[in-house]
Amino acid sequence: xxxxxxxxxxxxxxxxxxxxxxxxxxxxxxxxxxxxxxxxxxxxxxxxxxxxxxxxxxxxxxxxxxxxxxxxxxxxxxxxxxxxxxxxxxxxxxxxxxxxxxxxxxxxxxxxxxxxxxxxxxxxxxxxxxxxxxxxxxxxxxxxxxxxxxxxxxxxxxxxxxxxxxxxxxxxxxxxxxxxxxxxxxxxxxxxxxxxxxxxxxxxxxxxxxxxxxxxxxxxxxxxxxxxxxxxxxxxxxxxxxxxxxxxxxxxxxxxxxxxxxxxxxxxxxxxxxxxxxxxxxxxxxxxxxxxxxxxxxxxxxxxxxxxxxxxxxxxxxxxxxxxxxxxxxxxxxxxxxxxxxxxxxxxxxxxxxxxxxx
Amino acid sequence: xxxxxxxxxxxxxxxxxxxxxxxxxxxxxxxxxxxxxxxxxxxxxxxxxxxxxxxxxxxxxxxxxxxxxxxxxxxxxxxxxxxxxxxxxxxxxxxxxxxxxxxxxxxxxxxxxxxxxxxxxxxxxxxxxxxxxxxxxxxxxxxxxxxxxxxxxxxxxxxxxxxxxxxxxxxxxxxxxxxxxxxxxxxxxxxxxxxxxxxxxxxxxxxxxxxxxxxxxxxxxxxxxxxxxxxxxxxxxxxxxxxxxxxxxxxxxxxxxxxxxxxxxxxxxxxxxxxxxxxxxxxxxxxxxxxxxxxxxxxxxxxxxxxxxxxxxxxxxxxxxxxxxxxxxxxxxxxxxxxxxxxxxxxxxxxxxxxxxxxxxxxxxxxxxxxxxxxxxxxxxxxxxxxxxxxxxxxxxxxxxxxxxxxxxxxxxxxxxxxxxxxxxxxxxxxxxxxxxxxxxxxxxxxxxxxxxxxxxxxxxxxxxxxxxxxxxxxxxxxxxxxxxxxxxxxxxxxxxxxxx
Numbered sequence: 047x048x049x050x051x052x053x054x055x056x057x058x059x060x061x062x063x064x065x066x067x068x069x070x071x072x073x074x075x076x077x078x079x080x081x082x083x084x085x086x087x088x089x090x091x092x093x094x095x096x097x098x099x100x101x102x103x104x105x106x107x108x109x110x111x112x113x114x115x116x117x118x119x120x121x122x123x124x125x126x127x128x129x130x131x132x133x134x135x136x137x138x139x140x141x142x143x144x145x146x147x148x149x150x151x152x153x154x155x156x157x158x159x160x161x162x163x164x165x166x167x168x169x170x171x172x173x174x175x176x177x178x179x180x181x182x183x184x185x186x187x188x189x190x191x192x193x194x195x196x197x198x199x200x201x202x203x204x205x206x207x208x209x210x211x212x213x214x215x216x217x218x219x220x221x222x223x224x225x226x227x228x229x230x231x232x233x234x235x236x237x238x239x240x241x242x243x244x245x246x247x248x249x250x251x252x253x254x255x256x257x258x259x260x261x262x263x264x265x266x267x268x269x270x271x272x273x274x275x276x277x278x279x280x281x282x283x284x285x286x287x288x289x290x291x292x293x294x295x296x297x298x299x300x301x302x303x304x305x306x307x308x309x310x311x312x313x314x315x316x317x318x319x320x321x322x323x324x325x326x327x328x329x330x331x332x333x334x335x336x337x338x339x340x341x342x343x344x345x346x347x348x349x350x351x352x353x354x355x356x357x358x359x360x361x362x363x364x365x366x367x368x369x370x371x372x373x374x375x376x377x378x379x380x381x382x383x384x385x386x387x388x389x390x391x392x393x394x395x396x397x398x399x400x401x402x403x404x405x
Numbered sequence: 406x407x408x409x410x411x412x413x414x415x416x417x418x419x420x421x422x423x424x425x426x427x428x429x430x431x432x433x434x435x436x437x438x439x440x441x442x443x444x445x446x447x448x449x450x451x452x453x454x455x456x457x458x459x460x461x462x463x464x465x466x467x468x469x470x471x472x473x474x475x476x477x478x479x480x481x482x483x484x485x486x487x488x489x490x491x492x493x494x495x496x497x498x499x500x501x502x503x504x505x506x507x508x509x510x511x512x513x514x515x516x517x518x519x520x521x522x523x524x525x526x527x528x529x530x531x532x533x534x535x536x537x538x539x540x541x542x543x544x545x546x547x548x549x550x551x552x553x554x555x556x557x558x559x560x561x562x563x564x565x566x567x568x569x570x571x572x573x574x575x576x577x578x579x580x581x582x583x584x585x586x587x588x589x590x591x592x593x594x595x596x597x598x599x600x601x602x603x604x605x606x607x608x609x610x611x612x613x614x615x616x617x618x619x620x621x622x623x624x625x626x627x628x629x630x631x632x633x634x635x636x637x638x639x640x641x642x643x644x645x646x647x648x649x650x651x652x653x654x655x656x657x658x659x660x661x662x663x664x665x666x667x668x669x670x671x672x673x674x675x676x677x678x679x680x681x682x683x684x685x686x687x688x689x690x691x692x693x694x695x696x697x698x699x700x701x702x703x704x705x706x707x708x709x710x711x712x713x714x715x716x717x718x719x720x721x722x723x724x725x726x727x728x729x730x731x732x733x734x735x736x737x738x739x740x741x742x743x744x745x746x747x748x749x750x751x752x753x754x755x756x757x758x759x760x761x762x763x764x765x766x767x768x769x770x771x772x773x774x775x776x777x778x779x780x781x782x783x784x785x786x787x788x789x790x791x792x793x794x795x796x797x798x799x800x801x802x803x804x805x806x807x808x809x810x811x812x813x814x815x816x817x818x819x820x821x822x823x824x825x826x827x828x829x830x831x832x833x834x835x836x837x838x839x840x841x842x843x844x845x846x847x848x849x850x851x852x853x854x855x856x857x858x859x860x861x862x863x864x865x866x867x868x869x870x871x872x873x874x875x876x877x878x879x880x881x882x883x884x885x886x887x888x889x890x891x892x893x894x895x896x897x898x899x900x901x902x903x904x905x906x
Contacts, residue, residue: 061718063728068670068721071682073889074662074877260726261668287671357664 058294065294069285070261075350075358078339081396082347082364082373082385088392089115096129096168096268097377097386097393100136104377104384105129106393112138112152120152127188128166132209133174139166141187145179147209157212163205167225168268170235172250175209178235180224192313194223195241195265196303198293204237204248217252226268228277236277236356238266243285245269245356258356264348265314268375276359277352278376278383283314284346288325316372317389318344337367345371345389362396370394408471410435410595411456411487411564416465418451425451428465429621431614433564438586438596440606440627443616444639444868444901449599452616453566456597457489458482469564483509488562490553490570498542502528502535502552506559531555532581554582558589565589566597569698571605583609601696601905603632615639636905640868640897659876659892663687664725666829666860667708671720674712677703679884680720685829685862690855692875693864693886696904700884701864702747705831709744710737724829738771741828745818747837747864753818756807760799760817761788763806767821791820796846812843819850830854831862836870848874868897880904 057063072078091113097106105114107126112119124142131137134150145163147156167182184201186194202221207214222241229235236247236258244260259266264281272278292299292312302311309315312325324344331341347364364370371389378384383396409432418426426448433439441449454460455467458476466473469485476482479489496505503524507515524537533551541549550570557565571579586596586609600606606613607627614624615638622638667685672678677700685691695701706712708722710731721728724740731737734744746752754763765784768774775783788802795816799809806817815835822830835851836844851874855861865871871878878895880888880903888903 060716062721062730066671066721067718068682070668070670071684071886073682073684073879074665074686077889077891257726261665261723355664357662359661 067287067290067294069287069290070263072263072363076263076348076361078363078365079361080365080368081362082349082370082387082394083368085370085394085396088387088390088394091386091391091393093125094374094386094388094391094393095126096375097384098129098131098136099377099379100131102379104379104393105136106384106386107138110140120148122146125189128169128179130169130171130177132171132177135174135209137169137171137177137209139163139169139179141189145207157209159207159212159214161214161216163207163214167202167223168227168237170227170229172206172229172233172235177207177209178204178227178229179207180204180227180237182223182225182240191223191225191240192308192311192315193303196293196299196311196313198241198299199223200241202239204235204252206250218248218254225282226266226280228269228271236269238269238279240265240267245279259352259358264346270376270378272351273378275354277354277356278378279350279352280373280376280385281346281348281350282316282372282374282388284343284348286314286342286344288312288342289314313344315344316374317369318371319367331366339365339367341366343367347371347373347387347389349373349376349383349385364389407435409433409468410470412468413452413455413462414466414468416452416455416462416467418448418455418460419463424463425619426455426462427619429616429619431621431624433595433597434611435595436590436593437611438590438598438609440598440600440610440613441616442600442603442606442613442635442639443622444866447616447639448619449616450568451619453489453568453597453599456482456564457487457566459489480509483560483562486561486563487566488557488560488564489566489568490550490557491568496541496549496552496556499540501538501540502544503537505541505552506537506556508556509560527559528555531558531585533578551578554585558585562594564595564597566599568599569601570598571600571602579605603635603905606635607632636898636901640901657873657892660689660855662689662877663858663860666725668723668726669704669708669720670723671718672704672707672722673715673719674703674707675715677884678707678714681881681885682720683879683886683889685860686877687860688855688858689876690851690861690863690874692871692878693862693881694866694868694871694878694900694904695864695881696866699881699904701881702833703884704881704886705744705833705862705864708737709742709831710734711744735770738825741826742831743822743825743827743829744831745822745833745835747833749814749818754806754814754821757805759803759805760792760797760809761785761802763817764788764791764820764824767824771825773824773826787824791824795820795850810843812839812847815839815843815847819847827859829860829862831864833864834866835863836865836867844870868900871900872897882906 057065091108093109095107097104103114107129110122110125122140124140126138126140128139136148138146149155165181165183165187166179167188168180170178182188182202183194183199200220200222202224203216203219204224205216221239224237225240226238227235233250234247236245238245243262244257247255247258264284267280267282270278310323343366347370350361351359353359369390370387373385374388375386381398383398385394387394411433413431415428415430417428443449455462458479458481503520506524521537528535535548535551610627613627613630615622664687665684666687670682672681681704693701707714711734761784797813797816835847876892878890879886880900882904
């Protein structure tokens with residue numbers, strides 16, 4: 047009898063399979079701690095997004111500005127959405143002008159691209175002239191990632207750019223918001239398919255080889271290399287059963303997108319808890335006036351250390367009620383892990399005990 | 406001071422030479438609520454069963470109302486005014502509630518109508534909302550417990566022993582139960598109260614006695630205790646250090662976690678497993694601790710296909726990233742999920758078959774036998790390998806499993822599981838009822854399995870075992886995994902605290 051009915055219907059009826067409102071637990075190496083919360087105050091920023099190593103020092107984007115520890119270096123006409131260092135040049139993705147290439151003096155030397163590139167969420171260099179990029183969505187800009195999630199779009203793609211000729215090749219389409227990419231030592235790439243909460247390995251020719259890390263309890267973003275082997279993965283927002291539920295209720299979801307202000311959507315965010323009008327999930331968050339550490343939250347701070355096989359080994363957290371939420375990118379340099387904290391508006395750094403390890 | 410109603414003087418109870426209770430002295434005053442606390446297996450039930458006539462002490466004396474007594478059956482104890490409410494309910498499922506209440510003092514001919522009316526009145530007087538005409542088999546666990554309690558009260562007992570009465574009750578039912586206890590106390594009834602809920606014990610007792618490893622630790626007025634001191638008395642163990650070797654300062658390093666093999670999300674089954682989520686990783690021993698009834702066995706039985714999850718919104722089990730749902734164990738065994746039972750006598754082996762036949766049956770069960778028919782040469786070869794590897798001691802391999810000691814029986818069960826080439830092995834109470842020497846050998850096997858890269862789940866009620874073997878410790882409470890510890894942060898106190906709160 048089950049065979050006669052479509053599986054989608056049976057799944058919805060029985061609450062299983064594609065209709066199971068399950069979120070994987072934060073356990074094992076992802077066991078919650080307060081390490082991000084305990085960090086000293088970082089460098090203030092308004093909307094930090096990506097961080098790279100430029101001239102042996104950290105360089106980060108803050109809305110439309112490129113900032114180093116010395117101060118603002120350059121200001122773009124629109125927000126910066128991703129950065130990558132290609133030899134002596136710097137690739138900068140912006141909201142309005144697409145991908146720009148700057149030379150070592152940060153002067154534009156952008157070649158003519160063979161196809162328009164928009165909505166870039168992440169960049170990774172394979173060699174000085176070979177750049178991989180992720181476009182999160184064809185319809186939503188990276189600042190509208192929450193809308194993209196709520197519309198359940200699968201319009202992102204991963205592609206490759208030759209910086210000398212300007213040739214753009216799209217290698218994999220119809221992805222659920224790819225938002226992080228890293229090139230492996232063997233030339234393959236691993237990118238995060240954010241709305242599917244997994245990391246995908248792909249050959250340089252665009253053949254998908256499988257999921258290297260799946261069932262992630264949050265939305266994975268940028269991936270960077272760890273010194274001494276392995277990777278850092280920033281998980282910029284948490285998954286929650288309520289969001290999973292809303293995603294399975296199209297009528298409610300569409301009405302919400304149309305009628306409710308974005309800051310009060312039932313959707314994850316970089317930061318939360320600022321307004322009492324925010325939606326709450328399943329009853330009380332507080333007991334005897336104390337916020338429960340396991341209370342459902344719209345935002346979370348999580349950076350995961352992965353080994354060379356993408357198996358998590360340790361993690362840094364900022365839990366419910368914390369401020370260091372929405373960590374969007376990381377960069378390891380000189381025994382320190384630099385992080386852009388979008389939720390708290392800070393550039394943080396963690397002193398690593400040994401290179402690539404947990405403090 | 407008045408004389409105690411019940412007095413146990415230096416009692417010892419041995420089962421096959423293993424002392425469950427060692428030299429314990431205990432007394433119960435008239436009109437007193439006396440709580441008995443201790444870990445699983447501390448001997449609380451055994452001690453009270455000696456009072457209620459279920460067991461006879463191996464040594465020592467039981468005094469009741471000032472006289473030495475030797476009850477040979479619970480019925481005899483009941484006639485003398487000692488009533489025990491058992492952990493495992495002892496009601497007759499095919500009779501109605503009223504009939505069960507009347508059971509034991511029924512007349513030759515009974516009029517059901519009168520019986521139902523009097524039972525109804527009686528149950529209402531206790532504030533227990535149970536319909537006296539329903540069959541006991543149709544009642545839930547909590548209602549059964551209420552009937553059980555009502556039955557004890559009805560017999561006008563002078564001593565009532567409650568063995569974990571509140572585990573299945575809702576807060577409101579608990580409130581009524583506590584009111585009942587107070588009323589009984591005012592009537593001069595003495596009550597022994599066994600519970601894992603320390604708060605309850607602190608709330609209703611006059612005195613508290615703590616047992617540990619079958620020995621008496623402390624008896625004192627309730628005012629002398631708080632939650633922390635009780636836990637300390639419950640776990641502070643000196644005995645077991647000898648057994649498990651306490652390398653001071655030599656912190657055990659946990660094995661690094663490998664790939665996630667099993668991911669359980671939001672799994673539910675009735676009221677026993679409630680929305681639990683956890684993961685199991687390769688190359689590690691994942692210890693699962695929980696008090697009895699906390700659903701830890703059930704969680705893993707669902708994973709292994711022995712029990713079924715709820716049909717509606719029952720959650721997901723993912724094995725190596727793929728969702729699986731087994732309705733029977735066979736496909737689970739084919740996928741390499743091997744569950745080693747805690748109740749080996751019932752579920753673990755064919756007791757009248759030989760060691761060889763039992764081990765071979767595991768192989769046949771997993772369809773791994775080479776020949777299409779039963780091959781005695783394959784059986785002999787297999788048995789030779791595994792008896793040597795696990796050091797199973799028997800006169801010969803044709804001796805029946807029932808004739809072996811507990812330790813050797815457990816090794817046969819383990820061998821039977823290991824021949825099935827597990828990819829995920831779940832060991833439920835691997836050393837229950839096993840002698841000390843065999844415990845060490847079984848522990849060595851478990852460590853070996855984890856080091857070979859296999860994901861091992863070890864469910865145990867025995868804290869030192871959990872602490873000495875696990876790399877990660879999960880604590881379950883009320884059908885849910887509530888806490889995870891890494892081995893460097895786990896202590897007896899922390900684990901027990903998580904398990905009872």
